[in-house]
Amino acid sequence: MEQRDILLETGTNELEIVEFTVGENKFGINVMKVKEIIQPLPVTPVPHAHRYVEGIIELRGEVLPVVNVARALDLHPNEIQEKDKLIVTEFNKMKVVFRVHSVTQIHRVSWTQIEKPQDMYQGMETQITGVVKLNGDMILLLDFERIVLDIHPESAIGKDKIRKHTQCDRSSKKIIVAEDSPLLRQLIEETLTEAGYTNIDFYENGKDVVTYLELLKEEGKDLYETVDLLITDIEMPQMDGLHLTKRIKETPEWEALPIIIFSSLITEDLRHKGQKVGVDAQISKPEIHLLVQKMDELLEDK
Template sequence: MDKGILLESGTNELEILEFQVGNNYYGINVAKINEILPYQKPTPVPNAHPSIEGIFMPRDTVISIIDLAKSLNLPDSTDKTTDKYIVTNFNKLNTGFHVHGVVGIHRVSWEEILKPDSTISSEGSGLATGIIKLDGKLIIILDFEKIVSDINPETGLKVSDIDQLGKRKRNESPILIAEDSHLLSKLILECLHKAGYTNVVTTNNGQEAWNKLNEYKASGTIETNVSCVITDIEMPQMDGHRLTKLVKSDDAFKGIPVVIFSSLINDDMRRKGELLGADAQLTKPEIGELVKEIDKLVLY
């Protein structure tokens, strides 16, 4: 797939692949996709999770196939001729998702993507991360990380890593977090508190974090209110790359360390983060490594 947009810096844009499951239309960030393949009957796996349809091996890698219809409680397709596998890579995992059809790719701004309210995506249970109107249709952007972690919790945030850090001293260095997932934001906050960082402010996206930074700037309290910024990449309104670019382009903020903590850290995205001036980039399960990076950036 053509992923040229990944090499652009801080545009606050992304490409969404629109696909179909049943009569419904959904979206996934193209940055997560390795390839799209025609459906082929997978090999069943004994005693697997009900949403695991089986495995297949397109080349030298065995890939698990998740039946999105089952994950979303939708009917299976009756005619497999248009069915596809969307093969993804995030959180260092290669996973295939069985969908009923691929519509096309749309280039959009994060500003156009709306955060679902609590009636659609309640804390910890919803599978929608955003909603966008395209070609007269409402497209739901799915939380693929949650779909995978619901099947295998070990792929989620490795909270147990904090215990391995041992006893920690209390640290009041102020940390600002931009994370749109309520559940992940809560887990990151709890992990940082457990690691000794007790002065933490959370925001729901890059725009809220940027607004908060400018509040500190206006009041002349930047140094006392933020010593490190931790940001996700995928967020409605403003993504983490755009936030990083704004921070590192402003003389008042450019000395503040920015850590990108995202499921999307691959070679292309890492290069992009480096170009934008990110001080560290970590994939989301590695919460213990996140704490170690904060230690380096804040304490030394």
């Protein structure tokens, strides 16, 4: 099944999720991460591979790793059946194939329907990024980036190149960041602080950012004297980064605020979505050194 772009408009605060099963559990993945869904192909084992990794396959001339989601979640880890499906994904500038037990359907939902996971869900080895209730069922959205990070720690956000960039008065700049992942909020804070951007406020989703900006307006404060730049993820419960950007760029009092989308979903196939809502720059995780460089460029004349 080839990825489809059913949504006619970008920035509607909607997404499509592919529902799949592992054992008796129902899970979901954002369609924007999915390149295609295929029948299982012969897998070549790789010596000393991580226990989540079955091996590699060749798909259209590319050699791709196959990750067994059941092993990653400790749900029927040794169960491999003919009905299994392979979900071919692309995010964080990597292509990874995930084996699941079945793929059922695609749902179109609003980010407002996706609830932040409670602590009780976090007992699973891999984090759940959200929960959506559909037709009496609960579909758990998995943190696929976390699975890949467990396998390949070198894919994490790196700070080694940050100090090499333009030296400017970064400490005076007020930065707001919309990011729902606690792990990434910590990494972003550490790396931006090391780069000299020390005046940072974090929000868990786009809705919280809009609430903050509306409060500034109600209090009669000049946004541009209070905030210098916004960094936002795309995938966030309640309000995603594309809809957040659209709201800001369509509001006359806010439209000049520089916005950078920093997301695992920045690929050449998806870059047009950010452009359509008027974002100033798009940086793919984990290239945070490029994020700092772009921040310096956008703030150079402020």
